[in-house]
Amino acid sequence: MLKGVLYIFLFLLIGEVIVSLCNLPIAGNIVGMVAIFIALKTKVIKLKDVKPASDQFIKYMVLFFIPYGVGLMTFYDMLKMHWVAIVVSTVLSTILTLYVTGIVLQKFGKDE
Amino acid sequence: MSEIYQQPLFGIFITLLVFQLSQIIARKWKFVLFNPVLLSVVSIIGFLLLFNIDFEAYNVGGQYLGFLLGPTVVALGVLFYEKYEQIKLNLLPFVASVVIGGTISVLSVCLLAMLLGASEPIIRSLAPKSVTTPIALEIAKIIGGLPYIAAGIVIAVGIFGNAFGPGILRILGIRNKNAIGAALGTAAHGIGTARALDEGKLAGAYGGLAMCINGLLTALITPYLLELILPMV
Numbered sequence: 457m458l459k460g461v462l463y464i465f466l467f468l469l470i471g472e473v474i475v476s477l478c479n480l481p482i483a484g485n486i487v488g489m490v491a492i493f494i495a496l497k498t499k500v501i502k503l504k505d506v507k508p509a510s511d512q513f514i515k516y517m518v519l520f521f522i523p524y525g526v527g528l529m530t531f532y533d534m535l536k537m538h539w540v541a542i543v544v545s546t547v548l549s550t551i552l553t554l555y556v557t558g559i560v561l562q563k564f565g566k567d568e
Numbered sequence: 569m570s571e572i573y574q575q576p577l578f579g580i581f582i583t584l585l586v587f588q589l590s591q592i593i594a595r596k597w598k599f600v601l602f603n604p605v606l607l608s609v610v611s612i613i614g615f616l617l618l619f620n621i622d623f624e625a626y627n628v629g630g631q632y633l634g635f636l637l638g639p640t641v642v643a644l645g646v647l648f649y650e651k652y653e654q655i656k657l658n659l660l661p662f663v664a665s666v667v668i669g670g671t672i673s674v675l676s677v678c679l680l681a682m683l684l685g686a687s688e689p690i691i692r693s694l695a696p697k698s699v700t701t702p703i704a705l706e707i708a709k710i711i712g713g714l715p716y717i718a719a720g721i722v723i724a725v726g727i728f729g730n731a732f733g734p735g736i737l738r739i740l741g742i743r744n745k746n747a748i749g750a751a752l753g754t755a756a757h758g759i760g761t762a763r764a765l766d767e768g769k770l771a772g773a774y775g776g777l778a779m780c781i782n783g784l785l786t787a788l789i790t791p792y793l794l795e796l797i798l799p800m801v
Contacts, residue, residue: 464639464646471642483706485638486787489645489780496649503649510643513636517758518605519587520637521701523579523630525609525723527716529616530623535717538690542721545680546697550725550755552676553698554733557669557778558742558751564661565746 460509463501467492573621579629586611600731603759605723637702641783644700648780654773662750662774663781669754670782673698674790678797688798693717695790697725700757703783711791722757729756730763745771753778 471488474480480487495501528535535542572578590607616626627634655662674695681691692713696704701722708718733752742748749771752760757779764775 461639464642467642467645468639481710481791482787483641483703483710485641486703486706486784488642489648490784492642492645493649493652496646503646506646507650510646513640513643514647517637517640517700517702519583520633520640521705521719521723522583522587522605522608522612523627523634524701524705524716524719525605526612526616526626526630527623528609528720529613531714531717534690534714538686541681541684541686542690542694544684545677545686545694546721546725547728548680549673549677550698550728551736553669553673553755554729554737554751555740555742556672557665557754558737558740558744558747560665560668561658561661561750561774562742562744562747564664565658565744566661 457508457512460506463506464492464509464513467495573625574628576629576632579626580632581629582612582615582626583608583630583633586615600727603727603730605759606727609720609723637705641702641706644702644780644783647776651773651777651780654770655777658746662746662777665747665750666754666778666781667785669751670698670785671789671793673755673782674786674793675797678794682797682800689714690717691798692794694721695794696786697721698755698757699783699786700779701726703787707787707790711794723759726756726759729760733760733763734767746774749774750778754782757783 467488468485470491472484474487475482475484496503586608587604590604593607594602594604616623677694677697678691681694692711693708695711696707696718701719704718704722705715708715729752733756734748737748737751742751745767748767749764752764753775761772761775761779765772
C-alpha cells in the first residue's frame with residue numbers, strides 16, 4: 457500500500473516537473489496520469505504494486521471534491537444571474553453528448 | 569469558540585462526518601437526489617450559513633482533502649491501464665466515439681451558453697462540464713474559468729447523467745450496453761459510470777475508460793477550442 461502511494465506521488469511529481477520544464481499548457485497531474493499508464497504498459501512498474509493504493513484514491517474520489525462543491529456558496533450572486541443559461545446549456549449539451557457517443561459506438565462497434 | 573473554526577481540524581472533521589452520514593442516507597433511501605456528494609455539499613453549505621462561518625474558514629481544512637484530487641488523477645492512469653486490456657477488440661470505434669462525443673460536449677455547451685448570454689468566465693467554467701472533477705478543476709484553472717463553479721457544474725452533470733442517462737439513451741434508440749457505458753462515461757464521468765455498472769461489468773469498463781480518455785482529450789483540446797469560439801462573442 458505504502459509503495460503504491462509512493463509511486464502515485466512520484467508520478468505526480470514527474471508530471472509537475474515535466475510541465476514546469478517544458479512550460480506545457482496542461483496540468484501536471486494529467487501528465488502524471490499518462491506517465492503512469494506508459495510505465496505500466498512498458499512494465500517499468502507492476503500493476504500489483506500500485507493497484508492497492510490507486511483503488512483507494514479512486515474509491516474516495518468523491519470525498520475529495522466535496523470542498524470544491526461547498527466553494528460554490530461563494531459564487532451565489534454570479535449563479536443567480538446566470539442560472540438559466542447554465543442549466544439550459546448544460547442539460548442540452550449533456551443529452552447531445554450522450555447521444556452522439558452512444559450512436560457512434562452502436563453503429564461501428566463490434567458486439568462482444 | 570471561533571478559534572476552532574480556524575483550525576484545519578474543523579473542515580476535515582465536518583466533511584468526513586457529513587459524508588459518512590450522507591452515505592448512510594443514500595444507501596437507505598434509493599432516491600435520485602440522495603446522492604452522497606450532493607447531500608454532503610448541500611448540508612455543509614447549510615451548516616456554514618446557519619452558523620455564519622465563512623467558506624475560507626471551512627477551507628482551511630477542506631483544502632487538505634481537495635489536495636488529494638491531484639494524486640487521484642494519477643490513480644486514474646492505473647484504472648485506464650486495467651480497463652484498456654478489456655476493450656482491445658473495440659478500440660478504434662470506441663476511441664472514435666469518445667473523441668467525437670467529448671469534442672461535441674465542449675463545443676455545444678460553450679455555444680449554447682454564449683447564445684443564452686452567459687458571461688465569459690461562466691462559459692470558460694462550463695467548458696469542462698463532462699469530465700471527471702479533478703481534471704475539470706485543472707482545466708478550469710488553466711483556461712481562466714472559476715474552479716468552484718466548474719466543480720459544481722461537473723457534479724450536477726454527473727448526477728443528471730446517473731439519474732436520467734440510461735432512460736434518455738433508450739428513448740433515443742441506443743440499446744447496445746457497451747454504447748450506453750461509453751456514453752455515460754463520456755458525458756457524465758465517474759458519477760455516470762457508477763450507473764453504467766448497473767448495465768454490467770463490461771459496460772462499466774467502457775464507462776471508466778471513456779471517462780479517462782475524455783478527461784485527457786478535453787484537457788488537450790479545450791484551450792484551442794475556446795480560442796476558436798470566444799472571438800465570436
